[in-house]
Amino acid sequence: MVKIVKTYKVEKRRAAKTIARRKNWRKFGAAENDPPGPNPANTIVQVEEINIQIILNKENKNQEPEEDPLAKLKTQKLVSCRICKGDHWTTKCPYKDTLGPIQETLETDKKKPEEPSGGAPVQAAAAPVATNKQGGKYVPPSMRDGAAKGRGETMKSSRDESATIRVTNLSEDTRESDLQELFRPFGPIQRIYLAKDKNTGQSKGFAFINFHRREDAARAIAGVSGFGYDHLILNVEWAKPSGTA
Amino acid sequence: MCDLNEILKPILLHGHERAITQIKYNREGDLIFSAAKDNQPNVWYSLNGERLGSFKGHNGAVWCIDVNWDTTKVLTGSADNSCKLWDCETGKNLNTLDVKNAVRTCGFSYSGNLIMYSTDKTMGHPCEIHIFDVGDPGQMKSGEPCMIIPVAGPKITSAIWGPYEEYIIAGLESGEICHFDTKTGEKLNAVKEHSKQINDLQLSLDFSMLMSASKDTTAKLYDTTTLKHMKTYKTERPVNSAALSPLQEHVVLGGGQEAMEVTTTSTRVGKFDARFYHLIFEEEFGRVKGHFGPINSLAFHPDGKSYSSGGEDGYVRVHYFDPEYFDFRFEF
Numbered sequence: 291m292v293k294i295v296k297t298y299k300v301e302k303r304r305a306a307k308t309i310a311r312r313k314n315w316r317k318f319g320a321a322e323n324d325p326p327g328p329n330p331a332n333t334i335v336q337v338e339e340i341n342i343q344i345i346l347n348k349e350n351k352n353q354e355p356e357e358d359p360l361a362k363l364k365t366q367k368l369v370s371c372r373i374c375k376g377d378h379w380t381t382k383c384p385y386k387d388t389l390g391p392i393q394e395t396l397e398t399d400k401k402k403p404e405e406p407s408g409g410a411p412v413q414a415a416a417a418p419v420a421t422n423k424q425g426g427k428y429v430p431p432s433m434r435d436g437a438a439k440g441r442g443e444t445m446k447s448s449r450d451e452s453a454t455i456r457v458t459n460l461s462e463d464t465r466e467s468d469l470q471e472l473f474r475p476f477g478p479i480q481r482i483y484l485a486k487d488k489n490t491g492q493s494k495g496f497a498f499i500n501f502h503r504r505e506d507a508a509r510a511i512a513g514v515s516g517f518g519y520d521h522l523i524l525n526v527e528w529a530k531p532s533g534t535a
Numbered sequence: 536m537c538d539l540n541e542i543l544k545p546i547l548l549h550g551h552e553r554a555i556t557q558i559k560y561n562r563e564g565d566l567i568f569s570a571a572k573d574n575q576p577n578v579w580y581s582l583n584g585e586r587l588g589s590f591k592g593h594n595g596a597v598w599c600i601d602v603n604w605d606t607t608k609v610l611t612g613s614a615d616n617s618c619k620l621w622d623c624e625t626g627k628n629l630n631t632l633d634v635k636n637a638v639r640t641c642g643f644s645y646s647g648n649l650i651m652y653s654t655d656k657t658m659g660h661p662c663e664i665h666i667f668d669v670g671d672p673g674q675m676k677s678g679e680p681c682m683i684i685p686v687a688g689p690k691i692t693s694a695i696w697g698p699y700e701e702y703i704i705a706g707l708e709s710g711e712i713c714h715f716d717t718k719t720g721e722k723l724n725a726v727k728e729h730s731k732q733i734n735d736l737q738l739s740l741d742f743s744m745l746m747s748a749s750k751d752t753t754a755k756l757y758d759t760t761t762l763k764h765m766k767t768y769k770t771e772r773p774v775n776s777a778a779l780s781p782l783q784e785h786v787v788l789g790g791g792q793e794a795m796e797v798t799t800t801s802t803r804v805g806k807f808d809a810r811f812y813h814l815i816f817e818e819e820f821g822r823v824k825g826h827f828g829p830i831n832s833l834a835f836h837p838d839g840k841s842y843s844s845g846g847e848d849g850y851v852r853v854h855y856f857d858p859e860y861f862d863f864r865f866e867f
Contacts, residue, residue, distance in 0.1 A: 319589030
């Protein structure tokens, strides 16, 4: 059983005579047999209230954040051409015919040595990690920001290697003090490096002498080269830069 | 008798089986007249949505409806090639004016002494405006109009009487709006601000401003006498109807997709809301949703405190404005 509860409120309104008269007109046509008051079959009062949505300022505010991401995307390079790095698809590249074949040959050359070694998959896996960090091309570890500030750079910058001589054919018993004694007469020495065996502490037979001045080094070469020391004849020459050695 | 609790809730008038074509209030606003593509126009009490009656007699879609100044007579134009005059109190058919083709628009002049209707350009018959003197029984019986204005070129899709019965304002299929002199039949003014068909023309309460709604997704405001274009209200769908508020500086626009595309569109994206724009700033400030089809006709209550919309869904919705609407002020 369904119980229908209807609540009515009878309201009196003052209206113009004409309106009041019309209010008492008899119904006609399809509504002829309707009882007084609205016929629920034709007149439905919506249960939910529908108010006007004021949207003027709200919408403007809502629209802006919607547009922003799009604007960002526009500035970002979504598409990058593999041939000329332009802002378009590779197939649409204007240099496709000229640059394309050259790059292809280059790439096949690169791939060839990789394939037999079997290291290609490893490199492929490593590369994306690097690109994520650097946000661009693959950078070998030695060239990266953190790693690059290692010994090599600081040594190079602090020491001038132009006044360095290399002494070879030293006897095993040679000590740094001996070398200092030998070379001091030519000029002030900045540093002496004697290569030694880690375990025994004996000389490995060669040493580097850093002079402060290049002239001193030149005189040392002239003076000591071919000089018999202990039972060996010393060989003295300009030290080659460390990178090429 | 009416439910006051529900006064803010919209009233749905479901007296039509097919799409609403035109709705109008009478001068005092106590009655709403609705015409639809079924053959029975209805009249309702606007206060509580009670149906007063229906006008039986047409055999085709009713394209247009109008009521005279003192709410004694109703005029309807139909696709059954006739225009009928009714007694508003009893619903009796007073006169039937037979035409060669479908009647697209009809209207009483302000005095109620003259009526006009325009016909479609179909079946080899040209588009014409016919004017009758309601007071002359001979004319009304014989169906011989006192004035025929032939319209060359694109047909009339919307027409209303101008002030003082001097001219008829007509909107054409091409988007042109023009004046036709009622005495000479001359085309007086013509402007072409719209690129597509004019769906609706409405005047402001004092007849000084004219509002046009067009299929080209805009509604425009003109000076009635000079047809000088003043304002444009832009939407993103065809505008089927546009009405000027008699109380505030607001206009309301209704529209939506074409009827043939409706079945493939959901209510949410269909944009079937009635949209409120500021008259001067041309800026949208509010929406009222509810219809699940395009709005075909809109009308403000003459007191500006409520409005009605008739949709392709066959419903007429009577909305009373909530206090928020009256409190709302534009920020300058």
